[in-house]
Amino acid sequence: MSESGILVVDKPSGWTSHQVVGRCRRLLGTRKVGHAGTLDPMATGVLVVGVGRATRLLGHLALTSKSYSATIRLGQSTLTDDAEGEITSAAGACALTDAAIEAAIEPLRGAIVQVPSTVSAIKINGERSYARARRGEDVVLAGRPVTVSRFDVLQRRDADADGTPVIDLDVVVDCSSGTYIRALARDLGAALGTGGHLTALRRTRVGSFGLDEALPPEGLTVDPPRRPELIGLDEVARQNFLYLELDADEARAVGYGRPLPRSLPGDPTALLYDGELLALYRPDGDRAVPVAVLVG
Known part of the structure; x- marks a missing residue:
């Protein structure tokens, strides 16, 4: 059986997540590679790559919480809500106080309903939102519930951007899956009447x-290529899911994808036998049913 596991990559700026996957396929010598949680080309940092059977876990790993460091520029808005898009307004931001900025951030913390950026991969009637937006269509996306558990300003810098007074804020954000940091920048700028983007x-x-366990960017391009070490499935399960150890009879049933007559501590729950991750199961009444079986 080919090697399976998780590779954490520090994605370089300018690379798409798909390009990282393509490079990992060559480094690892297998086509069965995917990623959890796309990063925009401009962004850097943690990209979780699944290899072999671990690709069956990626949809669940993508739903976990995430942390970011970012710089928000107040005083300018862009089409994409980040620096990759053309500037659509430049109201400037020179007289904002720290207190006003903090007051505008406060409603963006906690459980909120966020409208995603229009230039995003969300599908509308089968077509990506960004394709419609770039054709000039009026794209309206529905708000969705997200949780922003931390949104703090670390540093403020007043600057000039092509004649427009701007304020750059270095921030840290802890949030639930599905949160758009670009949208936080947009909404903060809108609340302050100045516009904002990342x-x-x-x-x-x-x-x-x-990041402490991530393959550095040069690890993707080193010549000759070096095969990176994967994080094993059992360790991935113990670090990211509630889990149970099974007996031999239960492990046999899981191998056939059968329901189990027992309660689970979480949705999903990782099931292990003799130190090996067998499957993810979810509660279904008074029994447990499979959502991803990795053996058998």
């Missing part, structure tokens, strides 16, 4: 995976 974004954590 000029830098770095993802520092996805679930239990952080």
